[in-house]
Amino acid sequence: EVQLVQSGAEVKKPGESLKISCKGSGYSFPSYWIAWVRQMPGKGLEWMGIIYPGDSDTKYSPSFQGQVTISADKSISTAYLQWSSLKASDTAMYYCVRLSYSGYFDYWGQGTLVTVSS
Amino acid sequence: EIVLTQSPGTLSLSPGERATLSCRASQSVSSNYLAWYQQKPGQAPRLLIYGASSRATGIPDRFSGSGSGTDFTLTISRLEPEDFALYYCQQYGSSPRTFGGGTKVEIK
Numbered sequence: 679e680v681q682l683v684q685s686g687a688e689v690k691k692p693g694e695s696l697k698i699s700c701k702g703s704g705y706s707f708p709s710y711w712i713a714w715v716r717q718m719p720g721k722g723l724e725w726m727g728i729i730y731p732g733d734s735d736t737k738y739s740p741s742f743q744g745q746v747t748i749s750a751d752k753s754i755s756t757a758y759l760q761w762s763s764l765k766a767s768d769t770a771m772y773y774c775v776r777l778s779y780s781g782y783f784d785y786w787g788q789g790t791l792v793t794v795s796s
Numbered sequence: 797e798i799v800l801t802q803s804p805g806t807l808s809l810s811p812g813e814r815a816t817l818s819c820r821a822s823q824s825v826s827s828n829y830l831a832w833y834q835q836k837p838g839q840a841p842r843l844l845i846y847g848a849s850s851r852a853t854g855i856p857d858r859f860s861g862s863g864s865g866t867d868f869t870l871t872i873s874r875l876e877p878e879d880f881a882l883y884y885c886q887q888y889g890s891s892p893r894t895f896g897g898g899t900k901v902e903i904k
Contacts, residue, residue: 780888786842789840
């Protein structure tokens, strides 16, 4: 069974750094792109970027380029999303998602809630 | 960037009724790479339709997708109580892979 299990909820202060994770199982992790999707409170879905764990090729949405870093460690089947300096506006639910070979989002993680507040 | 516009924003219907959700793209979606997702409160989205009209594994046949180019439709033939939720379309034919703003299907 394909599963993406994300790290737990985080509460941080503005200016702090953060790295959240997404561990895949039940399939060949290096062979499928992983995406990160943001959902701000009460709002819709936003595609942040994708990574191919096999060679760490990464593509960012223009809206998120330079704001976050996406990485992966294929040896432990884990993808990451990190911030170097959080802002209150980063408060959101973040989902990791597996991309099918055609590119649609076929399996979703359970989400990681990030709250940034002073 | 392809902008997806979903309409209506909210659809108020009764169980057993037919729901028709629209997704319009600002430019043609490559290879009809258009997907639909359902999201219930407190849950992650789940894939319903891909390739504009192919149902994902385990999705009931009351859900159907149609359309091509710039105009796409998700139809729920007879609403079940568990179908009242948010629905998003997404194009995955070009980067960035954009989502529509969503349509909420609520109980009338």
